[in-house]
Amino acid sequence: MTRKIAPYPGAAGGWDALASSFRHVREQGIVGRGARTLLRANQPDGFDCPGCAWPDRNPQSSFEFCENGVKAVAAEATRRRATREFFATHTVSELSRWDDYSLEAEGRLVEPMAYDPADDKYHPIRWDEAFSRIAVALKTLDHPDQALFYTSGRTSNEAAFLYQLFVREFGTNNLPDCSNLCHEASGLAMTEQIGVGKGTVTLADFEKAEAIFVFGQNPGTNHPRMLGELRSAARRGCRIVVFNPLRERGLERFADPKHPLELAGGSTPIASHYYPLRIGGDLAAVKGMLKRLLERDALDHEFVARHTQGFDALREDLLAEDWSLLEAESGLSRAQMEEAADVYAGSGATIVCWAMGITQHRHAVATIQMLVNLLLAGGNFGKPGAGACPVRGHSNVQGDRTMGIDEKPSPEFLDRLGEAFGFAPPRQPGHDVVGAIGAMARGECRVLFAMGGNFAAATPDTAFTARALRQCEMTVHVSTKLNRSHLVHGRQALILPCLGRTELDAQAAGPQAVTVEDSMSMVHLSRGTNPPASEHLLSEPAIVARLAEATLPASRTPWRWLVEDYDRIRDRIAEVIDGFEDFNARVRTPGGFRLPNAAARCQWNVPGERARFVVHPVPRTAAPGAGLxxxxxxxxxxxxxxxxxxxxxxxxxxxxxxxxxxxxxxxxxxxxxxxxxxxxxxxxxxxxxxxxxxxxxxxxxxxxxxxxxxxxxxxxxxxxxxxxxxxxxxxxxxxxxxxxxxxxxxxxxxx
Known part of the structure; x- marks a missing residue:
């Protein structure tokens, strides 16, 4: 492939997005079938896109997908196959020298594989034998806490619920997951302040917002369907204020591929104000905005008095703050911060969005709490067009956490789980991702079971993580395609291939649908329709059930019976988790249903029953070190x-x-x-x-x-x-x- 570096002159989206989409469909060999598959994406009778967690705008529209959604669907629906002949041809040592793109390009995994150190290759293994090997490895541990159970954000609600149930019946809370790598800071920060760790807005709020502030996010690549909401907002006069170190084209201008005039060369400007602040300068910038609002007396005093606590301490801290420090740390001028604050002050309803450009910093929790301070100061909760919008990544990463994929579960959740299934769940907190890597490196955890994802590549300190993984007695990965983690393995290693989101999931009671939760707490059905890539694939719920049966022969949970009909799993979810009452009936309404969000109604589930302002100093990060x-x-x-x-x-x-x-x-x-x-x-x-x-x-x-x-x-x-x-x-x-x-x-x- 020819290397080329040249400025891109166009808007985000437009003809180039359509051309790229078609190219990826063609490269995967699915031109005819691909079009039919895409028309089922994000539809009431179709499947949820396996890409991002942005909500579906219109369940009646035929085109509820974006360019990167096309890539995700095409990659899963590909005709390429990584067969036993492929694995017989290549050693793991050889494959380890391939890049990630080349590994992905080999296509779908088609049968369970087990690593043999004698020839450094993966070989086919029967499902029963695979589950038996895993069960032996788990049951011969000295303690259940020596096992780790990782989860990817693409796992369905049904699979996630069964998975955490199995892990806790096994006896551990070691459930590290991809939330530990992305929005953990959002959940912690917001729960402390407003009693809810999720976003408080819906798509309808984007229609009513007078200003939308976007921090640390690139929706043009990471959540392209969000650009449709920003385009509509910009065209009706909503001010869109962006804080981002990089100039991202999707936040500058966008040409909607569904609109003929924009395909013909037009585009819509997105950001009304764009502030290229220093990396990590967001907290200082927001504090500067709050200082300006205080100096202008542009606060919602009635909301602050009625709904909040701790404002006096924040006011004193802001009054004492030095503008020169705010400028140095944010990389913005005082005039820029004041301008942004004036836009905020002039808005009667404001949404604040953020993503991993905010959460992946040492001071991430403090920055998010300053963003929530900003929303509270303007009274931007509990009214249309206003609220907090942490934009999640994978399509069910939020749902996994709702289902109990959490290394620090609440006592209330464990009480209800134990009562519903007749066992005593473990109470000791488990390892998050960073803790799991350290525990493997120290030899304290000896088995890693990963439900999706690419643990070896997604985690930090890659070389250290690889050494930790190789210390394990066994590593197991449930996957759809070959990835780096299959090549960085323990002394025993298994690859368990599963159905993809686009594929028909047939169980004893007939074809099944799973459910997912998007970034705005909407829960809806996802039903695959494509023929499975191989007759040997199992669904994720079936993999969990068979693993549980092999590992926990005395369990009182009817694992196989539950998986025969996923409605049965959903009935058990409704017993344990608030907000899922009458789950099976409500999820069958077009578009699904929204989980309750107390903070969106100005009900504050925090001590004192009022939302909390929190004081944080400006982190000193402008000079990371001499010459750095x-x-x-x-x-x-x-x-x-x-x-x-x-x-x-x-x-x-x-x-x-x-x-x-x-x-x-x-x-x-x-x-x-x-x-x-x-x-x-x-x-x-x-x-x-x-x-x-x-x-x-x-x-x-x-x-x-x-x-x-x-x-x-x-x-x-x-x-x-x-x-x-x-x-x-x-x-x-x-x-x-x-x-x-x-x-x-x-x-x-x-x-």
Whole structure:
């Protein structure tokens, strides 16, 4: 593939999005079937897109998918297969040298595979034998806490509920999951302040908002359907205020592929105000806005008096804050922060959105609580067009947590679970992702079972994580396609292939549907219709049930009976989890139903029964160290999390290359470097240095002192103990690094 770096002149979306969509469908060999499949995406009688968790706008529309949704569907519906002949041809050592794109491109897994160290290859294994091996490994542990059970955000509600039930009947709360890597800080911060760890808005609020503030988010790549909401809001005069270190095309202008006039060359400007702040400068910027609001006396005093506590302490802290510190740490001028505050003050209804550009910092919890302070100060809860909107990633990552995938479950949840299923759940908190890696490295956890995901690639400190995984007696991955985690394994290793979201799930009672929860707490059905990629695939609920039967022969739970008809699982969910009363009837209404959200009704489930203002000092991050810069990891436009669909990043002008490092013109001049030069990125931490070699410098609109590069290639630069305070999400958006010219230029220049 030809490498090319050139500025992209177009808007996000438009013809290029359509052309890219068609190309990915064609590359997967599903042109005819792909079109039929996409028309079932996000439909009441179809499947939920396996990509992001953005809600569905119109259940009656035929076109409820986006370009990156097309890529996700095409990748799953591909005609390519990773067969036993493929695994017989390639050793694990050889495959370990392949890049992530090439591994993904081999296609769907078709039968269970077991690793044989004698020839360093995976070989077919029968399902019964696979479950027997796992059960033996689990039952011979000294204690259940020596096992870890990871969960991906694509797991359905039904599978997640059964999974956590099995894990707790087994005897542990070791349920690390992908929430630990992304929005853990949001849940913790919001629960402390407003009593709810989820967003409080719906799509209808986007129709009524007078201002929408977007922090640390790139919806053009990560949640493209959100651009439709922002486009509609902008066209009716809503002010959209963006705080982001990078100039992201989707936040600048968007051409909706469903609108002929915009396909013909027009586009809609999105951001009315765009503030390219320093990486990690959001807390200082929001504090500057609050200081301005206080100086203008532009607060909702009635709301503050009636619904909140702690405002006096925040007021005193804001009055004492130094504007020069706020400017230095935010990277913005006082005038810019005041301008943003004036937009906020002039809005009668405001939504604040954020994503991983906020959550993956050491001060993530404090920053989110400052965002909630901003909403509270303006009375932006409990009215149309206003509220908090943490935008989640995978399509059911929020639902997994609702279903009990949580290493720190509440006593109330455990009480109800134990009562419903007749056992005593463990009470000791389990390991989150960071804790799980450390426990494996210390030999305290000896088995890892992963329900989806790509643990080895998605986690921080890649080399350390790989050493930890190789210490395990067994690693097991439930997957649809080959990925890095299958190659970084324990002494025993199994790959269990499962049905994808697009595929027909036939159980004893007939074809089944699962349910998922989106970012705005809507729960709806997802029903696959495509023939399975192989007759040997099992659904995730069936995998959990058969594993439980093999491991827990004395369990009182009727595992196989539950899986015969998923309505039975949903009935048990309704017994345990609030908000799911009459689950089976309510979820069959078009579009599903919304879970209750007390904070959206101004009911505050916190001590004192009033929302809390919280005081935080401005973190001193402007100078990460002598000669150091701050690196943030980002996605390219041709990837979703660690899944790489291609080697292009259209909106940033990159083609045929992933090992790039975005840098400002000012820093190129200051460091004596040049665009097109190859460098190594070295992270500097208290325990030493980590390096990622051979990255191409690309000049980009990013503040001086700041860099950006794609993950998972740069996940190895994130130290394991560099994480959000209290929430422990990896601080992947604020890595202290230095650059050095690549020594092996010959290797760097090879395509």
């Amino acid at each position: 810069m701050t690196l943030m990891t980002i996605r390219s436009h041709d990837q979703y999390n660690t899944t790489v669909y291609g080697l292009d990043d259209r909106y940033r002008g990159v083609s045929g290359e992933r090992r790039v490092c975005f840098i400002s013109a000012a820093d190129l001049a200051r460091l004596g470097l040049a665009a097109g030069q190859w460098v190594d990125i070295v992270s500097v931490w208290h325990d030493g240095e980590r390096e990622a070699t051979r990255f191409l410098l690309v000049e980009h609109a990013i503040p001086p002192g700041c860099l950006a590069a794609y993950y998972p290639e740069t996940n190895g630069l994130v130290p394991l103990d560099h994480h959000a305070e209290r929430a422990r999400t990896p601080a992947s958006k604020s890595i202290p690094v230095r650059l050095r010219p690549t020594r092996d230029l010959g290797a760097a220049l090879s395509p």
